Amino acid sequence: MPKSKEFISSSESDSDNDQPKQKKKKVEKKEKKEKTESKKEEKSSSSKGPGGEYMFQLSKMRFATVSQFRGNVMVGIREFYDAGGELKPGKKGISLSKDQWKKLKEHIDEIDDAVKDLS
Known part of the structure; x- marks a missing residue:
């Protein structure tokens, strides 16, 4: 017991x-x-990245990038795919010019408020 x-x-x-x-x-x-x-x-x-761009990982295969294209600085958000151990940019994504990037940053507080409102 x-x-x-x-x-x-x-x-x-x-x-x-x-x-x-x-x-x-x-x-x-x-x-x-x-x-x-x-x-x-x-x-x-x-x-x-392989092209000399700065890459910031957002999720498993999605990155924010800062690069130059034809002498212009571009900020992009894009999905990448694995091509034999090498990351390559996919079709899904967007690239913003410096002016568009600045405009987006001006609206960031409003965007945050809208996200909170819909959450």
Whole structure:
């Protein structure tokens, strides 16, 4: 018949088996914190694409890019596809000139409000 909690001494409840669990939890919390920090770094950092453009990952295969086309700076949002281990731009996307980009930034607060309103 199992012992009730009344008969278990305090030395048994603070056994060595409990201590590694606590240490493991601390390690897990530390690992989670490191993973979160590395995700933040990934989101905030850019990489150089094959054409020399700056690439900012938005989702798995969607990127915001800053590049030059015929001497003009362009900001793009585009889906990419994997072509034998190399990322290539797909058909779905848009490129904005510097003027269009500035205009979009002017409306960003209004766009945020509309998103909140519809959410």
